[in-house]
Amino acid sequence: TQLLEQSPQFLSIQEGENLTVYCNSSSVFSSLQWYRQEPGEGPVLLVTVVTGGEVKKLKRLTFQFGDARKDSSLHITAAQPGDTGLYLCAGVKNSNYQLIWGAGTKLIIKP
């Protein structure tokens, strides 16, 4: 059972465009994390959001946690080729040790 649904699965856009990636669930999470993975490497943590409604900015990347702590979004402004990668969201539930992973969004930014 996929508890975290990511969309879109794949996105290919031109440099300079804006985009949004979504991570949705029917479950409540105590926090949610976003990672970026480049080909042949392990995922690297970008941000953790903890409070419902929280917005965090990392240069051109804006992360938002839904008010009910069931969903999150990642918005990239003026995308650059260096943003290319696989973006993964992961939710934390207090009840166990694990992270619940989305399937990922493969993003390609064309120069």
Add this chain to the structure above:
Amino acid sequence: DVKVTQSSRYLVKRTGEKVFLECVQDMDHENMFWYRQDPGLGLRLIYFSYDVKMKEKGDIPEGYSVSREKKERFSLILESASTNQTSMYLCASSRRGMRREAFFGQGTRLTVV
């Protein structure tokens, strides 16, 4: 600089061989994880450990075992490698607690022929 190090980037093994994948972390993390990653299937948890000598099955433990004799080291063992175990294997570690942010190794691309 914090680090999770996997013993090999690339491995090629024959069907039926016993395969050992090693992972070491230097962050004194309590939790350690082994995932496999296949195109279209995302990250799937094989096993995790929340303390020395403790282990829990993840979503796809069949054909695998693990060992955690020391806090910093978590080993994944393929008892008898099969071609359907060809995959990217990722080790991760994290602290306990609400944030539980994962730090990953560089991955091991295993091919079983």
